[in-house]
Amino acid sequence: MVNLNVNIGGLELKNPVLTASGTFGYGTEYSDFIDISRIGCIIVKGTTLRERQGNAYPRMAETPSGMLNAVGLQNKGVDYFVEHIYPTLKRINTNVFVNVSGSMVEDYVKTAEKLNELDGIPGIELNISCPNVKEGGMAFGTSCASAAEVTKAVREVYKKSLMVKLSPNVTDIAEIARAVEAEGADSVSLINTLLGMAIDAEKRRPVLSTVTGGLSGPAVKPVALRMVWQTAKAVKIPVIGLGGIMNAQDAIEFILAGATAVQVGTANFIDPSVSVKIIDGIEDYLKRHKFNSISEIRGMI
Amino acid sequence: MKKFMLDLTVKENIPLENRYFLLKLTSNDRLPEMLPGQFAEVRVDDAPTVFLRRPVSIHYVDYVNNELWLLIQIVGGGTRKLSGLRAGNTLNLLFPLGNTxxxxxxxxxxxxxxxxxxxxxxxxxxxxxxxxxxxxxxxxxxxxxxxxxxxxxxxxxxxxxxxxxxxxxxxxxxxxxxxxxxxxxxxxxxxxxxxxxxxxxxxxxxxxxxxxxxASLENTMACGIGACLCCVTDTKDEGHVCVCTGGPVFNTKRLKW
CATH class of the missing domain: 3.40.50.80 (Nucleotide-binding domain of ferredoxin-NADP reductase (FNR) module)
Known part of the structure; x- marks a missing residue:
């Protein structure tokens, strides 16, 4: 029996596989296909202080080995979450994080404060990297000063595990990671989507209603891997790697690059059971190479 | 209704006029219950330009012969790949999805x-x-x-x-x-x-x-199960609603189209 347990900033997970926000709904969408309680941690969709309708359709474009999305944080707001969604989530027998988004520091703080009260939610993922909202979102994640400011403000009110999700749309992601680490982040997750664009040549129009959107899927994996490797060398807090992970081998690559855990995102759309397959695949890999625990291979590169 | 991810076997692939083809799929096990209006997300493997599944309406279910029929028109790389399936090939489906x-x-x-x-x-x-x-x-x-x-x-x-x-x-x-x-x-x-x-x-x-x-709508779709929120249509009563779970069938009075 190999040990798949990992610790992400004071919180023990039964395995290093998380599901990425915005790709796994509230978890229950997937329960016909897998036992979702097997997942190390489910990160539910981006939640904002007030309800958001998101961007106009079309919000998605298929691209080579990936997809662009411009959903724009459609959600019913944190109060609705607490009242209507949390009661179901707290019965799931694994860790559930809420991804927190906003357009002003105050929004992040108020949302985090409300989530801090929920016993069944051991942590939040602070989304300072959404490329699909007009104000805020990614703007916070592209400068050290603003990333630090929002992390600091949330840290003051949020007492549980605080993961900060970083944007790849920056010159030096390690610098941003250090800035949020200095303000008390317990872990960082990276990468959020890469800003991209698709054009329909026949119609001579952009494919997405917002023109630009966030690129995900295997197309971004080499970029994500490089950024995880750079960041893991720059900070002491755990790094959660994501970006184009489709199978256990991809997940192992991120862990070898220094990630403590990984998030599986877009792959859930193609195979709703992929997260569980990745957990099993990691275990098989460790057995095959005669390692006793996942931590033995972390950061070997 | 419970959703499944199953490998079905191609029983027949019948080319029809004008780039359409009819896929008759079967399984060793009894096919799950499906209702009119529902659809399947079909996985397309080994096609370089295709990344996501393709949503396809359930054309007909022949419970006597344990067959699920899909009527598909070749419009791009994904459907072209599917048009090349032969009897005995396997096709992975997420189904039945959506309302009726x-x-x-x-x-x-x-x-x-x-x-x-x-x-x-x-x-x-x-x-x-x-x-x-x-x-x-x-x-x-x-x-x-x-x-x-x-x-x-x-x-x-x-x-x-x-x-x-x-x-x-x-x-x-x-x-x-x-x-x-x-x-x-x-x-x-x-x-x-x-x-x-x-x-x-x-x-x-x-x-x-x-x-x-x-009306049964067809929007570009990623997950097919209400997780990604990509396929929304705008409605008068509830704003953006996922076509994959709130639809694909809508009372036309609700639609802001």
Whole structure:
């Protein structure tokens, strides 16, 4: 029996596989296909202080080995979450994080404060990297000063595990990671989507209603891997790697690059059971190479 | 209804006119229960330009022979790849997904099913289902030319079939909404699936005559199970609603299209 347990900033997970926000709904969408309680941690969709309708359709474009999305944080707001969604989530027998988004520091703080009260939610993922909202979102994640400011403000009110999700749309992601680490982040997750664009040549129009959107899927994996490797060398807090992970081998690559855990995102759309397959695949890999625990291979590169 | 991810076996792949093909899928196990209006997300492997699954309407379910039929038109790399499937090949499906057409129509309702192009696909299953429950169905199928009118012999098993073509090569000339059957007869329920301009015209006709009308929408989709929120349509009552879970069938009065 190999040990798949990992610790992400004071919180023990039964395995290093998380599901990425915005790709796994509230978890229950997937329960016909897998036992979702097997997942190390489910990160539910981006939640904002007030309800958001998101961007106009079309919000998605298929691209080579990936997809662009411009959903724009459609959600019913944190109060609705607490009242209507949390009661179901707290019965799931694994860790559930809420991804927190906003357009002003105050929004992040108020949302985090409300989530801090929920016993069944051991942590939040602070989304300072959404490329699909007009104000805020990614703007916070592209400068050290603003990333630090929002992390600091949330840290003051949020007492549980605080993961900060970083944007790849920056010159030096390690610098941003250090800035949020200095303000008390317990872990960082990276990468959020890469800003991209698709054009329909026949119609001579952009494919997405917002023109630009966030690129995900295997197309971004080499970029994500490089950024995880750079960041893991720059900070002491755990790094959660994501970006184009489709199978256990991809997940192992991120862990070898220094990630403590990984998030599986877009792959859930193609195979709703992929997260569980990745957990099993990691275990098989460790057995095959005669390692006793996942931590033995972390950061070997 | 419980959703499944299953590997089905291709029993037949029948090429039809104008880049359409009919896939008959089967399984060693009994196929799960499916209802008219629902769809499947079909996985396309080994096609370099294809990353996501393709949403495809359930065309017909033959429970006697344990067959699931998909009617597909080749429009891009994904559907082209699927058109090359041969008997014995395996195809991975997530299904049944989405809601259903209104199925409690009442036996005496006058029911019209209006389809265009590939949009005729879900109407066969719906017609067969309603006929089995003692309802009388009428089908109004429109296409550019006679060649695009598919599966007429199948539709004829379940009700009266009326057709329009733009070049008058079959049935009445013009669009479905111009067909004389819509002038002479009152219908209580209209179901429609096809190109958006056609469905909008059908919805307007229904609205004008105060007829209950449902349309099955087709939006670009990623997950098919309500997780990614990519496939939304705008509604008057609930704002952005996922076509994959809130639909694909909508009462046309709800739609802001």
């Amino acid at each position: 057409f209104k199925l409690d129509t009442g036996k005496n309702s006058r029911i019209m099913l209006i389809g265009g192009g590939a949009g005729i696909a879900p109407l066969l299953f719906l017609g067969a289902y309603l006929k089995e429950r003692g309802c009388q169905c009428n089908f109004l199928l429109g296409a550019r030319t006679k060649k695009d009118l598919l599966q007429l012999h199948e539709f004829e098993k379940y009700g009266e079939v009326y057709t329009t073509t733009e070049d008058a090569s079959h049935g009445e000339k013009g669009y479905v909404t111009q067909h004389s059957i819509l002038n002479g007869t009152h219908f209580d329920i209209i179901y429609t699936c096809g190109p958006t301009p056609m469905m909008k015209a059908v919805a307007q006709y229904a609205e004008a005559g105060d007829i209950y009308c449902e």
